[in-house]
Amino acid sequence: MQNYDTIIIGAGHNGLICAAYLAKSGQRVLVLEASGQLGGLAASREFHPGFKASVAHSVSHFSAKVAQDLNLASHGFDVAAKPMPTIGLNSTGDHVVIKGHQVTGVSAKDAQQFGDYRRFIQRFVELLKPFWLKTMPRIGNNSLPELMTFAQLGLKMRLLGKEDMGEFMRIATLPARDLMDENFDNDILKAALSWDGLIGSKMAPRSPNATILALLYQMSGEHAGAHAIPPGGIEALVNAIASAATAAGAEIKTHSPVARITTVVDKTLCDGFGALAANGVELESGETITATRVISATDPKRTFIDLLGVENLEIEFTNRIKRLRTDGYVAKLHLALSGEPTFTGLEQANGRMIIAPKLDAIEFAYDDAKYGGLPENPVMEIVVPSLHNGSQAPAGQHVLSAHVMYVPNQLKGGWNDEAKAVLTERVINTLASYAPDIRQQIIHSELLTPADLEKTHLVSGGHWHHSEFSADQLLMMRPTYQAAQYSTPMAGLYLCSAGSHPGGGLMGAAGHNAAKEVLK
Template sequence: MSEFDTVVIGGGHNGLICATLLARIGQRVLLLEAKDTLGGLAADREFAPGFHAPVAQTLYGLQAAVVKDLRLTDYGFTEKADLIDLIALSTKEAPITISDDVLRGAQADDTLAFVKYRAQLKTFADALAPFWGKTMPRIGMGSLKDLMTFGHMGLKLRLLGRDDMLEFFRVATLPMRDLVDEHFESDSLKAALCWDGLVGSKMAPRSPNQSVLTLLNRMAGRHEGQHMIPAGGMTGFITVLERAARSAGVEIRTDAAVQKIIIDGDENGQHCSGVRLANGGEISAGCVVSSADPKTTFLKLVGAAHLEIEFTNRIRRLRCDGYVAKVNLALTDLPVFTGIDRPDGRMILAPSMDTLEFAYDNAKYGELPQQPALEVLIPSLRQPGLAPKGQQVLSANVMYVPGELKGGWTDEARRTFMATIMQTLEQYAPGITALVSASELLTPADLETEYHVSGGHWHHAEPAVDQLLMMRPTYEAAQYRTPIDGLFLCGAGSHPGGDVNGNAGRNAAREILA
């Protein structure tokens, strides 16, 4: 008899959500996390004595269904949103702020255009919203359930009306640059609006693919894509998920790295029967669910010997090059940003879309961006406990930064890049360098090593057209099931993708229980 009905590998938010929903129906569930804390990229991180900042610093796509199904409000999650303004900064233009869907500081034409722009995107996001929380049908399958899913999707799009439906099919595949160029004049505003479709991916404003679809996915959350910091911050949110999991009966073990997924075979085929830990122990289970990225799951934990060569080759070819670096600064005081009364918004430091495009061009050749684009937040203004009294934390996402740098990430390369980042910050917050008492740079290579994410990619696999929907991460593993009986996926490499929205974990649990 198996020790557990299900073992879940990985204690990020998707693993916690999947484990909780399985335990709720009476399964004996064990969750194993390699690190000493839960939460993955959203886990607490003390980067200097007394200074804290997780890699994932905000919520912006959390699904209402996840909150409801896990009864998160019972465990301390508050529905009250602490929404964060988006501020477009430029050395050539005055700051432009988007606060609760209202544009301020822009020219009159851009202000009027923004109303139409947001209304159109909300319409499209609402039409697609139900499908991020569904299992996408397998290619070539024709079951009643699959036909109903396609029928539902078709009906939702048809109900948009003829004009909106045609516009949806045109807009959904546009590069972000084309979309915002159609509506706005301000260079800094256009760059800031591009950010939420591009961040975390290996795409720039001109890249033809699906960045608009990514933006619509992010707008399907509880606050239509607006960023928020939950009560207690991101680590507080993970604490809520942990409480829900333990209350449901999930057994959680940290410092419990999985070395191998155990595969048994007989005349009926292969079956997953448990896991072997790095310490040599083995745990038997009727089902194993991996929230690790697909390359880690199949190539390291399962092994190519247990997979068909065609499937193995598709997994090897998955694109998962992370392009986002993380910078954390410990500050002795609050910096002053030019033109801003109080820097408590999400500040995009990218004067134009060319800033993003040129940084991307550098990165794709393994070079450091000459002018990095930054998303800057001072979370300690909303969570004073992140820093000692009277001091502050600055946390920034930096695009585009290659994980595989020409010449490698040497100490000299790190110092050079940090100097470039500080020069960029000085343009917007003069004197900020003198306030820095400690700093941290996490490159995609660091994220890969420390958080066990292939390529350091936020989303475990690039959210491109050939790696989305019923193709995510690839066929034969795109419905959370895998070619091996008893092995499932529930991480960001599954539909609908990354970000802290919980859909992959919730969808996987429902598929396992189907």
């Protein structure tokens, strides 16, 4: 029987990052991945002969510290990838273009206010930024280091000054719509600026409950929220992390789905009376592998309910895990195109383009989805990754990648080929309003619903972030108390996925933080 210091379930970017840190410390680490690709939702795969794409199609806030610690540049990742402009598309061609602290396509008043808004928001980004890469202390019975973390946060808030501290407390749970209406007149600008606080969630512009905190989280990267596609694409980032992990000594096995987490009675626990502890995994093949600890890079529901089993947990904890909100609301459209797509009013479609004419368009799409329906007028984020990474399509041809909000995991009547065809047609019709020749360029289309993502990536509900990024599922409550510091009620079992603090997206903080917690 094989034995390791640590087994990590899932080779998403957080699992690979955690493996790299632990292997660098001298641990014998095994990473088990159910599929044949590394990267989880960031995995690149061929969706049509010669055309490749990944669900996560850009990088906005990947941790510079993780990149430096793991020396990802030496493994082929360009940490200085040039950010793309964010373009709020207008069907007339009069687009709103956001680049750094400047915006064009709006009134002089909005352009002036945008600079003030960015400086205002950036103060709160900097306030929270250090805490994304820290373990958030539990509530009560804190150690001195944990108390110091609280003290550091309190001091940073105090240093904001009375007025800004009051503003932070006011906007922290403010609906995105209120913040945008307070600052701007242009509808497209307001919708584009709200997007990063909403994408991947079951919330809309009028929803209170931390959409602004999600926006601050997304803006914590080196380019203050601007998105980039690195040379070599997202695949280059995943390959670099995997290379760093294997170079440090970690083993990675694909096509190795885990059936369950195994347990044993550890006599050293509970003052010698003994208690259950995780001691390895059993694969679907029947093979058993043991380890000192198991770290799950899969979502909390799958970890505790499917792999560990509720019979091994207290009912109160199990109920909290079952109540986590994990309904995915994003579909992914991939188009294989015969040539470079042309959008009205753009010289080249080399930015991150958002189709959301106004905040109400987002709200109405959300209203359709929350009742189990398909959006009548889809809103979406679009990139053409092959303009940045030529290996994603044959020469002269291109890939269009779109995140389509709001598409429910639980569709009324269920998902079938007819429902997917209806949604695909609506999305392409919407695209054609901005890129009139797009339909004639389509060689092949692929639509991945949240239900597809749940099935293919083994993530509960097909939720990007493994659970909602909301006030009751954040910080020292993510995913819930007793499991928010990466350790869990089951001795020897840890979490390191997007369902842990600080949350989802290609950042790597959860993998970093979990490794540091294990190595204490």
